[in-house]
Amino acid sequence: MNKKHNNEQKPALTAGIEEIKEIKHLTPGEKIKKFLVNNMVTILFVILCGIGLRLSGLSMAFYLNDIVNRIARNSFLILALIIPVMAGMGLNFAIVLGAMAGQAAIIFVTHWGFGGPFGILLCALLAAPGALFLGWMTGRLLNRARGKEMITSLILGFFANGVYQLIFLLMIGTIIPMQNEVLVLSSGIGLRTTIDLSDGLRYGLDDIIRTPFPLFVLMFSAVALVVLVVLLVRMRSRQLAVDAPKRKKLIMWSVFTLVLLGWSLMTHFSLSQINLVRVPTFTMLVIAVLCLFNIFIVKTKLGQDFRSVGQDQHIAQVSGINVDRTRIQAIMISTLLAAWGHIIFLQNLGAFSTYGSHEQVGMFASAAILIGGASVSKATVGHAILGAVLFHTLFIVSPLAGRNLMGDAQLGEYFRTFVAYGVIGVSLGLHAWRKLIQSRK
Amino acid sequence: MQRIRDRTLSKESFVLQMDGIGKEYYGNRVLNDISLAIRPGEIHGIVGENGAGKSTLMNILFGMAVIHSTGGHDGTIKIDGKPSHISSPLQAMQLGIGMVHQEFMLIPGYSITENIKLNREITKDNIFSRFAGERVKTLNVEAMQKDARKSLDTLNMNIEEWAVVSGLPVGHKQFIEIARELDKTNLKLLVFDEPTAVLTESEADRLLDAMKHIAQAGIAILFITHRLHEIIEVCDTITVLRDGHLVVQKEKENTDIYELAEMMVGSRITDVTREIPDISAKSTILSVKNLQVDMPGESVKGVDLEVKEGEILGIGGLAGHGKLGISNGVMGLYDSTGTVMFRGTPVTLNNPFSVINQGLAFVSEDRRGVGLLLNSSIELNIVFSAIQAHNEFVIKRGPFSQMDDKAIRAYARKMIKDLDIRCTGPQQPTRRLSGGNQQKVCIARALALKPKLLFVSEPTRGIDIGAKKLVLETLVRLNKEFGMTVVMTSSELAELRSICGRIAIVTEGKIAGVLKPTDSDVDFGLMMAGEINAAG
Numbered sequence: 009m010n011k012k013h014n015n016e017q018k019p020a021l022t023a024g025i026e027e028i029k030e031i032k033h034l035t036p037g038e039k040i041k042k043f044l045v046n047n048m049v050t051i052l053f054v055i056l057c058g059i060g061l062r063l064s065g066l067s068m069a070f071y072l073n074d075i076v077n078r079i080a081r082n083s084f085l086i087l088a089l090i091i092p093v094m095a096g097m098g099l100n101f102a103i104v105l106g107a108m109a110g111q112a113a114i115i116f117v118t119h120w121g122f123g124g125p126f127g128i129l130l131c132a133l134l135a136a137p138g139a140l141f142l143g144w145m146t147g148r149l150l151n152r153a154r155g156k157e158m159i160t161s162l163i164l165g166f167f168a169n170g171v172y173q174l175i176f177l178l179m180i181g182t183i184i185p186m187q188n189e190v191l192v193l194s195s196g197i198g199l200r201t202t203i204d205l206s207d208g209l210r211y212g213l214d215d216i217i218r219t220p221f222p223l224f225v226l227m228f229s230a231v232a233l234v235v236l237v238v239l240l241v242r243m244r245s246r247q248l249a250v251d252a253p254k255r256k257k258l259i260m261w262s263v264f265t266l267v268l269l270g271w272s273l274m275t276h277f278s279l280s281q282i283n284l285v286r287v288p289t290f291t292m293l294v295i296a297v298l299c300l301f302n303i304f305i306v307k308t309k310l311g312q313d314f315r316s317v318g319q320d321q322h323i324a325q326v327s328g329i330n331v332d333r334t335r336i337q338a339i340m341i342s343t344l345l346a347a348w349g350h351i352i353f354l355q356n357l358g359a360f361s362t363y364g365s366h367e368q369v370g371m372f373a374s375a376a377i378l379i380g381g382a383s384v385s386k387a388t389v390g391h392a393i394l395g396a397v398l399f400h401t402l403f404i405v406s407p408l409a410g411r412n413l414m415g416d417a418q419l420g421e422y423f424r425t426f427v428a429y430g431v432i433g434v435s436l437g438l439h440a441w442r443k444l445i446q447s448r449k
Numbered sequence: 450m451q452r453i454r455d456r457t458l459s460k461e462s463f464v465l466q467m468d469g470i471g472k473e474y475y476g477n478r479v480l481n482d483i484s485l486a487i488r489p490g491e492i493h494g495i496v497g498e499n500g501a502g503k504s505t506l507m508n509i510l511f512g513m514a515v516i517h518s519t520g521g522h523d524g525t526i527k528i529d530g531k532p533s534h535i536s537s538p539l540q541a542m543q544l545g546i547g548m549v550h551q552e553f554m555l556i557p558g559y560s561i562t563e564n565i566k567l568n569r570e571i572t573k574d575n576i577f578s579r580f581a582g583e584r585v586k587t588l589n590v591e592a593m594q595k596d597a598r599k600s601l602d603t604l605n606m607n608i609e610e611w612a613v614v615s616g617l618p619v620g621h622k623q624f625i626e627i628a629r630e631l632d633k634t635n636l637k638l639l640v641f642d643e644p645t646a647v648l649t650e651s652e653a654d655r656l657l658d659a660m661k662h663i664a665q666a667g668i669a670i671l672f673i674t675h676r677l678h679e680i681i682e683v684c685d686t687i688t689v690l691r692d693g694h695l696v697v698q699k700e701k702e703n704t705d706i707y708e709l710a711e712m713m714v715g716s717r718i719t720d721v722t723r724e725i726p727d728i729s730a731k732s733t734i735l736s737v738k739n740l741q742v743d744m745p746g747e748s749v750k751g752v753d754l755e756v757k758e759g760e761i762l763g764i765g766g767l768a769g770h771g772k773l774g775i776s777n778g779v780m781g782l783y784d785s786t787g788t789v790m791f792r793g794t795p796v797t798l799n800n801p802f803s804v805i806n807q808g809l810a811f812v813s814e815d816r817r818g819v820g821l822l823l824n825s826s827i828e829l830n831i832v833f834s835a836i837q838a839h840n841e842f843v844i845k846r847g848p849f850s851q852m853d854d855k856a857i858r859a860y861a862r863k864m865i866k867d868l869d870i871r872c873t874g875p876q877q878p879t880r881r882l883s884g885g886n887q888q889k890v891c892i893a894r895a896l897a898l899k900p901k902l903l904f905v906s907e908p909t910r911g912i913d914i915g916a917k918k919l920v921l922e923t924l925v926r927l928n929k930e931f932g933m934t935v936v937m938t939s940s941e942l943a944e945l946r947s948i949c950g951r952i953a954i955v956t957e958g959k960i961a962g963v964l965k966p967t968d969s970d971v972d973f974g975l976m977m978a979g980e981i982n983a984a985g
């Protein structure tokens with residue numbers, strides 16, 4: 009009777025109507041309204057960021073330096089959230105478990121005294137089996153908690169943190185032998201609360217290649233332009249009616265990249281301070297590869313299975329897709345990516361709190377991707393990147409803006425903490441509100 | 450009981466043999482010792498009342514999870530003479546069994562191609578698939594579209610293969626499901642569970658033709674329907690089920706519609722008849738002026754219609770001419786323009802909620818689409834809309850309001866009796882009802898709104914011939930006792946003529962004329978064909 013399971017909770021009279029409305033032709037006014045409602049969260053944060061940037065009085069060069077660093081640091085983690093959303097499992101707060109695997113690898117590699125790019129590679133290899141195993145466990149658990157995946161993954165994160173503390177606070181030095189005066193507490197049992205990476209893994213990935221910002225933009229926009237043009241040409245040769253809106257978008261982007269190209273050329277040959285901003289290019293490349301991976305997956309059989317399962321588990325099952333396995337795979341990939349993402353995160357920070365730095369990973373990444381315009385049922389690479397930019401811009405400007413407003417540096421610090429949690433609250437709240445509005449319609 | 454098996458000597462020639470199949474759901478026995486056998490190219494019809502166990506039997510054959518999560522089944526299944534334990538749909542598909550389910554198995558957000566090729570996507574190699582395996586092969590969208598095109602073409606469907614499924618008319622969706630099954634290359638046996646219930650008569654005819662075609666290619670077909678003439682038209686052999694028991698198995702030549710109907714229900718069925726009240730003096734309750742509705746496949750191009758207070762008005766016409774669009778347009782489900790006045794006040798178009806608040810209600814022809822709350826009880830489903838729209842079945846205690854359980858229970862019991870909803874009680878979750886009985890719950894839900902005016906589209910589709918009569922009688926009774934005006938859209942002329950006082954015929958998006966139920970078949974035929982205009 010009812011062909012859609014996720015429709016069940018809707019009032020009986022609206023189910024189905026929404027779908028029909030979807031395809032009807034809209035007037036420009038309606039289009040704008042729809043755009044505003046659909047992108048409410050993102051638009052609000054763009055405005056907030058704009059105001060914050062003005063109030064903070066930051067110079068362009070300073071802001072760029074900070075934001076580029078933070079994007080390189082955090083994007084990979086945010087991108088790790090996309091696949092579970094595609095598979096209909098919502099925001100995977102359990103990426104915390106992946107982060108733990110990554111962090112554990114870093115601890116051991118640091119203990120063994122490796123650093124630099126090789127150290128990072130070693131971390132990545134070491135973290136992988138652990139992350140995959142944790143992902144497998146998480147996936148199995150989430151399969152038993154159908155429909156409540158998000159809250160389950162959130163609670164699982166807290167629970168896993170307990171286990172993590174048990175291991176690194178009590179088992180190190182007792183069950184797991186570790187002789188290291190720098191890392192282990194003076195009693196010989198348990199790790200110190202902060203671990204410094206400055207003599208080892210710090211910037212292990214970032215420092216492989218660093219390029220001045222304009223040059224980086226120049227290379228990036230040149231490559232992007234080539235790709236766009238190739239896509240456009242291919243589309244022209246196909247001449248399908250479905251492509252028309254896509255073509256418009258592509259042309260828009262091409263124009264935008266051309267502008268970027270021009271700007272970067274001009275800046276590169278000027279004496280602008282922006283030339284002093286140095287981009288961790290290799291890290292950016294790694295992130296770009298992950299973006300491409302996410303795009304690639306969508307076009308594969310595996311990606312199609314993720315989407316089918318995400319759209320309707322029952323129908324997927326009836327068509328012979330192994331729903332449980334597919335969902336577990338989605339979580340395993342996400343957890344593995346989170347482990348690697350956290351390694352990138354920590355090598356950029358250079359020091360971390362042993363028992364705390366992984367805790368908020370799931371929350372922050374989720375908040376960022378929501379700000380970028382994702383929802384619990386749809387998330388793209390674009391949402392992730394835009395979210396990273398907006399979230400961190402707010403992070404950078406809010407303490408300064410707070411200080412300039414209130415005239416107290418300490419107040420600015422409070423403001424930063426407040427913003428960090430406020431952002432999550434507001435974005436989840438706005439997200440819920442938007443859903444409510446949509447379901448009313 | 451006459452067993453078909455006895456007719457042939459070689460058992461090997463059967464595609465499917467089911468033997469002694471039985472099934473119990475939560476201690477409730479719904480199937481008892483059912484056996485049947487089919488040869489390649491044979492069309493085997495299965496008929497029975499709503500809840501007789503037809504879909505359950507097919508679910509067993511297809512290895513559906515609902516069977517195995519409720520304790521499996523008794524009996525054995527042989528495919529091509531080999532005993533097969535079918536424990537999942539995947540296994541059924543690998544054995545060459547295809548199924549068009551009673552409920553839609555299409556992903557609304559996917560394109561037609563993606564749906565047809567669901568889990569059978571064509572892939573091509575890429576650099577990664579060489580070491581990462583099959584599943585990271587890239588989808589070959591072009592090849593998939595070509596295949597989809599081919600199976601759509603075999604069904605004569607000239608719809609774009611990349612169109613998104615949601616929003617397509619129900620009939621199209623049904624054909625897409627069939628196209629999906631046809632696309633399977635190893636197909637030996639195809640199950641159709643009430644495929645025609647959502648189709649108009651002409652679409653159903655096309656489907657029957659397609660079925661004959663498929664059977665000619667050597668594929669065996671199991672066909673479930675409540676329209677007995679369809680059974681007579683295409684089936685070679687027929688099984689009749691009643692209350693989970695096999696009543697009889699016959700060849701088509703040895704039976705007819707009347708005998709089948711009698712065996713299904715256990716008694717002769719009489720027609721609904723009623724005396725038609727005189728409405729000429731009554732005031733107009735609903736007036737429709739220049740209504741245009743943009744409903745795909747059923748667009749309305751300027752309809753003027755007056756509905757009198759207390760009448761039962763029929764709307765008939767051929768499929769695709771827009772008769773379904775009128776009620777959908779007035780109720781705000783599809784984009785429409787024009788003026789609609791209800792009891793003197795204008796109706797806001799394109800807004801389903803305000804229409805319901807004004808006292809109109811609608812039983813859509815797409816009852817599979819306007820969902821029930823499947824995990825909730827029958828009684829809650831029945832009163833749900835009434836609580837939402839009119840605050841009925843609610844007791845107020847100061848600032849709190851509470852559901853009036855007693856009133857709800859009593860009302861649900863009455864509806865269950867009136868419409869003969871086969872269930873274990875008002876608290877049974879609707880998920881556990883048979884398809885036809887779920888449809889009756891939908892009708893009961895609309896009636897609970899106590900509308901001043903009720904639009905019903907295809908009220909008896911998917912409902913067995915015994916219950917059909919009950920549904921029509923209930924409409925007539927509500928009309929008589931509460932003065933509820935009814936506008937019934939139907940593609941079954943006999944149904945319209947049995948209870949309507951006037952019948953408006955729609956051709957090419959406009960009202961061609963209004964006829965009396967007593968007018969001759971010729972008049973109806975000519976008007977539907979567009980030969981007479983504004984005769985009434």
Ligand SMILES: Nc1ncnc2c1ncn2[C@@H]1O[C@H](COP(=O)(O)OP(=O)(O)OP(=O)(O)O)[C@@H](O)[C@H]1O
Pocket residue numbers: 474475479497498499500501502503504505506515551871872880881882883884885886911
């Ligand atoms: N999931 C389920 N759980 C419990 N009982 C069920 C379930 N599905 C069906 N039943 C019961 O099994 C019986 C047979 O149902 P079935 O769906 O096979 O009927 P049907 O012959 O297909 O009827 P219809 O013509 O209405 O589709 C009904 O009494 C129904 O209530």
Ligand SMILES: [Mg+2]
Pocket residue numbers: 503504505551642883884885
């Ligand atoms: Mg059924």
